[in-house]
Amino acid sequence: MMHIGDKGAPSPLIFPRDERLLTRAEVCSMVAMSESQLNRKVANGTFPPPSHCDGERWVRWSLSDVIAWIEQNRLTDSTKKPVRASQARA
Numbered sequence: 001m002m003h004i005g006d007k008g009a010p011s012p013l014i015f016p017r018d019e020r021l022l023t024r025a026e027v028c029s030m031v032a033m034s035e036s037q038l039n040r041k042v043a044n045g046t047f048p049p050p051s052h053c054d055g056e057r058w059v060r061w062s063l064s065d066v067i068a069w070i071e072q073n074r075l076t077d078s079t080k081k082p083v084r085a086s087q088a089r090a
Helices: 022-031 036-041 063-079 083-089
Strands: 049-053 058-062
Touching: 022 036, 022 058, 022 063, 058 063
Parallel strands: none
Antiparallel strands: 049 058
């Protein structure tokens, strides 16, 4: 997500001073998924997209977005009935 300045040149994204930006590896570690799983979830809209900074050279996720996703999925997962392995095979 790049913002275009007044003269048509990309301007850097501005985050709150206390907003921590996470690398792909940090996000994967926090949500316990592989990079390919993370990429699929971003592509299909089930995970917050990263911000592209310094042109397209690197991407970062805001800590608050990742925490919000974790909280939302914790609530969703807690309402699902657990399935036992024996039931899944049947």
